[in-house]
Amino acid sequence: MDNTLFENVDKYIGDLLAVEDSALKKTIQSISDNDIPSISVSANQGKFLHIMALLCHANRILELGTLAGYSTIWMARALPVNGKLVTVEFNEQHAKVAQKNIDGAGLTARIELRVGKAADILAKMIADKEEAFDMIFIDADKPPYAEYFGYALSLAKPGTLIICDNVIRDGKILDKNSTDENVKGAQRFNKMLSQNAKVTATIVATVGVKEFDGMAIAVVK
Numbered sequence: 049m050d051n052t053l054f055e056n057v058d059k060y061i062g063d064l065l066a067v068e069d070s071a072l073k074k075t076i077q078s079i080s081d082n083d084i085p086s087i088s089v090s091a092n093q094g095k096f097l098h099i100m101a102l103l104c105h106a107n108r109i110l111e112l113g114t115l116a117g118y119s120t121i122w123m124a125r126a127l128p129v130n131g132k133l134v135t136v137e138f139n140e141q142h143a144k145v146a147q148k149n150i151d152g153a154g155l156t157a158r159i160e161l162r163v164g165k166a167a168d169i170l171a172k173m174i175a176d177k178e179e180a181f182d183m184i185f186i187d188a189d190k191p192p193y194a195e196y197f198g199y200a201l202s203l204a205k206p207g208t209l210i211i212c213d214n215v216i217r218d219g220k221i222l223d224k225n226s227t228d229e230n231v232k233g234a235q236r237f238n239k240m241l242s243q244n245a246k247v248t249a250t251i252v253a254t255v256g257v258k259e260f261d262g263m264a265i266a267v268v269k
């Protein structure tokens with residue numbers, strides 16, 4: 049599929065409404081400088097997450113999958129001064145680069161980066177009875193998305209917004225015979241979401257500078 053029109057429109061919207069300042073530009077640059085995969089959200093998606101955080105008046109945000117801190121910075125900028133974002137990253141190199149970007153964006157006090165496997169950190173947060181989050185963004189490894197969502201519900205309260213990225217996977221989600229673990233993880237997650245009585249949810253398909261994909265958006269009842 050020729051993606052040129054979608055990319056151009058995405059850039060058009062981004063140039064108007066999701067303009068990156070130097071901290072965000074440096075964060076994108078740090079991804080290529082450090083040979084980190086270019087799998088952060090796009091500028092428009094970052095702005096979308098920022099607006100979602102504003103809409104739910106988020107004081108506490110949880111993110112799974114920091115990479116270099118690009119989506120982290122977009123969301124943290126929607127927090128009030130005393131707000132807090134906890135972001136979880138497994139890869140130590142990614143975490144090191146992300147911390148530098150977070151410091152460079154002047155967000156050191158507002159963002160806490162926890163290094164480790166999402167499942168371990170989430171289990172500890174629940175055991176420690178950490179305060180519920182207003183918004184949770186799931187963007188780590190895809191196969192355990194359904195399990196991450198279960199943990200997220202234990203760290204949520206009525207009204208918490210849970211957003212999960214990459215659940216359409218270039219349309220491969222329709223392939224019932226897929227052997228791709230990421231596709232299978234997203235299929236399992238989407239089915240679980242459709243049957244989960246604790247939330248009301250939809251999936252917004254996304255096209256643009258990133259591959260054709262989708263974000264699941266759920267609100268805890």
Ligand SMILES: C[S@@+](CC[C@H](N)C(=O)[O-])C[C@H]1O[C@@H](n2cnc3c(N)ncnc32)[C@H](O)[C@@H]1O
Binds near residue numbers: 112136187
């Ligand atoms: C898609 S990237 C995150 C992109 C980031 N949210 C952004 O948009 O700027 C996924 C990240 O999740 C991390 N990751 C993968 N498996 C993980 C796990 N089990 N626990 C925590 N982080 C993990 C990867 O190292 C990678 O940095």
